[in-house]
Amino acid sequence: MVRFNLLLLIAVVVCALGVVTSQHKARRLFQALEHEQERARQLDVEYGQLQLELSTWATSPRIEKIAREKLKMRTPEPGKTLTIPAAGVTQ
Amino acid sequence: MINFKGARAHKFAESPLLKLRLPAWRSRMIGMLILGGFAILIGRSFYLQVLHNEFLQEKGESRYRRDLEISASRGRIADRHGDVLAISTPMKSVWAIPAEARLTPEQTKQLAALLEMDAKELARRLASDKSFVFLQRQLPPEIGDKVAALKLPGIGQDREYRRYYPAGEMTAHMVGFTGVDDKGLEGVELAFQSQLLGHPGSRSVIKDRRGQIVEDVGSIKPPQDGKDIRLALDSKIQYLAYTHLKQAVADNKAKAGGAVVIDVKTGEILALANWPTYNPNNRERLSGAQLRNRAVTDTFEPGSTLKPFSVALALEDGKVRFDSIIDCAPGRLTIGTATISDAHPHGPLTVAQVIQKSSNVGAAKIAATLTPQQMWEMFDAVGFGQISRLGFPGEVGGRVRPWKSWRPIEQATMSYGHGISVSLLQLARAYTVFAREGDLIPLSLTRVDATPPSTPVFSQQTAREMRAMLEMAVQPGGTAPRAQIPGYRVAGKTGTAYKLEGGQYAKKYVASFVGFAPASDPRLVVAIMIDEPGGLQHYGGDVAGPTFASLMGGALRTLGIPPDTPFPTPKNLTVARAEREAL
Numbered sequence: 142m143v144r145f146n147l148l149l150l151i152a153v154v155v156c157a158l159g160v161v162t163s164q165h166k167a168r169r170l171f172q173a174l175e176h177e178q179e180r181a182r183q184l185d186v187e188y189g190q191l192q193l194e195l196s197t198w199a200t201s202p203r204i205e206k207i208a209r210e211k212l213k214m215r216t217p218e219p220g221k222t223l224t225i226p227a228a229g230v231t232q
Numbered sequence: 233m234i235n236f237k238g239a240r241a242h243k244f245a246e247s248p249l250l251k252l253r254l255p256a257w258r259s260r261m262i263g264m265l266i267l268g269g270f271a272i273l274i275g276r277s278f279y280l281q282v283l284h285n286e287f288l289q290e291k292g293e294s295r296y297r298r299d300l301e302i303s304a305s306r307g308r309i310a311d312r313h314g315d316v317l318a319i320s321t322p323m324k325s326v327w328a329i330p331a332e333a334r335l336t337p338e339q340t341k342q343l344a345a346l347l348e349m350d351a352k353e354l355a356r357r358l359a360s361d362k363s364f365v366f367l368q369r370q371l372p373p374e375i376g377d378k379v380a381a382l383k384l385p386g387i388g389q390d391r392e393y394r395r396y397y398p399a400g401e402m403t404a405h406m407v408g409f410t411g412v413d414d415k416g417l418e419g420v421e422l423a424f425q426s427q428l429l430g431h432p433g434s435r436s437v438i439k440d441r442r443g444q445i446v447e448d449v450g451s452i453k454p455p456q457d458g459k460d461i462r463l464a465l466d467s468k469i470q471y472l473a474y475t476h477l478k479q480a481v482a483d484n485k486a487k488a489g490g491a492v493v494i495d496v497k498t499g500e501i502l503a504l505a506n507w508p509t510y511n512p513n514n515r516e517r518l519s520g521a522q523l524r525n526r527a528v529t530d531t532f533e534p535g536s537t538l539k540p541f542s543v544a545l546a547l548e549d550g551k552v553r554f555d556s557i558i559d560c561a562p563g564r565l566t567i568g569t570a571t572i573s574d575a576h577p578h579g580p581l582t583v584a585q586v587i588q589k590s591s592n593v594g595a596a597k598i599a600a601t602l603t604p605q606q607m608w609e610m611f612d613a614v615g616f617g618q619i620s621r622l623g624f625p626g627e628v629g630g631r632v633r634p635w636k637s638w639r640p641i642e643q644a645t646m647s648y649g650h651g652i653s654v655s656l657l658q659l660a661r662a663y664t665v666f667a668r669e670g671d672l673i674p675l676s677l678t679r680v681d682a683t684p685p686s687t688p689v690f691s692q693q694t695a696r697e698m699r700a701m702l703e704m705a706v707q708p709g710g711t712a713p714r715a716q717i718p719g720y721r722v723a724g725k726t727g728t729a730y731k732l733e734g735g736q737y738a739k740k741y742v743a744s745f746v747g748f749a750p751a752s753d754p755r756l757v758v759a760i761m762i763d764e765p766g767g768l769q770h771y772g773g774d775v776a777g778p779t780f781a782s783l784m785g786g787a788l789r790t791l792g793i794p795p796d797t798p799f800p801t802p803k804n805l806t807v808a809r810a811e812r813e814a815l
Contacts, residue, residue, distance in 0.1 A: 168446050175445050186373070189305075189321045196316040196398035201471035222719070224794050 296438050297449060303391050304430030306414050307458030309407055309421070311467045312500075312679050317407050318421065320393040320414075324376030325369040330360050333386030343387070346379050347371070370394055397512040399467065402474045405525040406465060406504050408625075409512040419525065420461065420677060423623030430458040462679045464500030469493055472786040473503040477760070480779040481507045484743075485766035490527035491779075492660040493787055494757040496748060498680040499664070499673035501622075502756070502787070504528070504657070529626040531653035532742045532761065535729030536590045536711075536772070538649030540666065540698055542599045543587060545610045548694045551601040554584045554701065560593045567641045572596050572648075575728075575771075588704040590711045590726060592648045599647030600640075607643060608635035613689045614662040614672055616654050622677050630654040649729060656744075660759035663746050666702065666723070667754035670695035699723050703751050712745060712773035717785040719795035721751035724780065726772030731764070740764050745776035749784050750796040758784045 208214040280288060309318035326347060335343065335358065344351040347368040357365050369392060371379075376389050395410050397403070408419020414429060416422035433455035438447045473491040481489045493503035510522040524530065546552045563577025574591050586594030599607065611617060617632035631653045638646075645651045654662075657675070665672050670690035673683075690698075702723035706715045711726045724747020730737040744761045748754040760776040760783070769775055 171447060172444060186322050189319060192308075192316050193319050193321055193396055193398060196319075199315065200399060201402070201468060202475075205471075220718075220799050222799070226794060 298439050299436050302433040302455040304432045304455035304457045306430050307428040308460045311465045315467050317399050318397050320395050322391045323394045324371045325390045325392045326367045329386045330358050333358050401509045401511045404509045404512050405506045422625050424461050428458045431456040464679050466502045468790045469787045470503040473505040476779050476783045477505050477507050484775050486762045487764040490656045490761045492527050492759045494660050496667040496754045499675050500680050527656040528624045531630045531655050533650050533729045534654050535649040535727035537725050537727035537746050539595045542647040544694050544698045546598045548690050552583050554697050555582050558594045558597050560591045565593045567644050570641045584701045587701040588710045595647045596644035604635035604638040656759050656761045660757050663757045665689050666698045667748040712777040715777035715780045717781050719799045720749045721797050722749045723751040728772045741770040743772040743775035745772050745780045752796040755793050
């Protein structure tokens with residue numbers, strides 16, 4: 142009887158320690174998850190900022206200015222354009 | 233042993249006090265009082281722990297539990313190619329829990345410098361007895377990172393959003409802007425508010441001593457980001473519309489102007505520009521005139537641009553044929569007490585020439601063959617007097633009075649666009665009837681994948697005849713030879729209307745041009761309106777015509793629509809022909 146009780150006591154202690162370690166592990170994993178989620182959020186923010194930057198650099202007025210002034214481009218005169226009709230494509 | 237002199241010494245057990253007989257109720261009462269005290273303590277603890285435990289529970293939880301709001305961003309607005317027109321990016325707001333924020337004067341100074349605040353003001357806020365105070369809002373994320381790097385106790389940060397409009401004033405009226413709390417105030421921001429709006433979520437967490445989240449408690453409400461809106465707008469065409477309109481207003485010393493580009497096949501609004509405009513990123517010193525989305529909210533008497541509609545109705549009804557002769561001499565027509573006159577007197581004209589030369593007398597005579605009810609029904613069918621229900625704020629339906637109250641002179645003036653008012657957007661839409669095969673298509677602000685059903689107004693035959701007549705108006709002998717585009721066949725109509733001021737026609741004009749191209753298979757409708765041109769010219773053909781040509785030409789090139797007529801240079805003519813034969 143005493144031996145059985147001792148066995149139970151050891152089992153209880155082992156279980157208790159198990160609960161403590163798994164709780165600890167769970168919290169560590171949770172923090173890791175939390176960290177990664179935060180990183181995901183930050184990357185999302187960065188994506189938005191890059192998109193904003195892209196559309197700011199790519200505004201039509203800026204493109205036209207660079208094309209005309211820096212690259213010396215101009216709209217071709219109608220007489221100098223040649224239209225090549227593509228078979229089967231209407232546009 | 234202590235010996236008191238003068239007092240007889242005796243043993244404790246012999247104390248005379250013990251010999252006193254006390255009443256029994258006294259000891260019982262003490263017992264009862266002690267018991268009663270216990271009972272009160274138990275009762276109180278029962279009350280605190282079981283009956284009214286919210287308070288203590290709350291106080292306890294507030295030591296470790298935090299409710300966090302998870303912010304959701306507002307949806308993006310993009311043009312048809314996915315170029316962003318409006319986007320929210322996070323900013324930081326810095327807050328403090330004053331009870332935990334015990335900063336040294338040095339730290340306070342550092343923080344104040346980063347937040348660009350007065351150090352005294354910051355100290356005053358930190359000394360507040362509130363449990364939470366905002367220190368600064370809408371900070372750039374870099375500043376937020378610097379504040380975080382200071383690792384100050386009791387100072388935290390939240391994400392906030394700020395809306396940016398990369399295209400700025402170019403698309404201001406179309407996209408609109410938002411006010412505080414992500415509330416759309418103008419344009420698409422308002423029209424699609426419910427879809428764009430994000431719904432923030434929330435979660436309760438347990439935080440440890442270092443402020444790290446340890447565990448979620450309770451349920452998590454996930455945030456819902458707003459939906460992205462893909463507009464029908466084409467940024468390149470919008471840019472063309474905006475620059476050409478701006479140029480036209482400046483060249484003609486005009487007060488204002490509007491331009492609309494519509495895709496004939498789908499009813500999508502490819503561009504919508506107004507002048508004056510504003511920069512939605514910086515809305516200080518905004519005036520009502522800048523804010524007005526004229527093409528949608530302002531109606532005007534369109535003038536001659538309305539002639540094709542009554543003439544088409546007469547054609548449809550078999551009252552006239554395109555080659556019927558209408559006598560427009562001597563350029564004046566008296567109905568009742570009023571006289572209608574032409575800008576340039578004409579002799580006998582065919583119906584086609586009435587459109588080509590824009591004769592008021594001719595249009596009035598053709599309209600006289602119709603009944604008021606017929607005309608009203610046609611105006612209604614092409615969408616005049618109706619709100620197009622795009623969702624734009626302040627959209628107007630214009631004014632078409634009920635036909636029963638029309639007098640003959642009014643019917644005559646309405647045939648050439650006076651006594652009736654429309655918005656530029658309505659006018660552009662109505663012209664899709666001629667650009668298509670006589671049917672009217674609903675307009676759309678957003679990208680359309682499947683062509684929506686259209687409602688027939690005129691027959692195919694009428695639409696084709698009217699297209700041919702409108703093409704003549706742009707050719708030599710018409711009112712708008714300056715609206716020609718090399719390489720493309722163009723059809724369109726000029727309008728020069730007097731402005732109404734206080735019920736009287738003033739010597740101020742609204743010059744307009746509405747047209748479509750390529751005339752062989754129309755793809756785009758472009759409508760231009762110039763308000764009060766103050767230069768030497770005021771006729772629609774001279775003021776709005778060239779703007780139409782450059783805008784339409786640019787838009788057709790942008791969309792890669794092949795020319796439908798040879799370019800007027802002989803060299804190219806042969807090359808193009810040789811090319812076509814080779815294929």
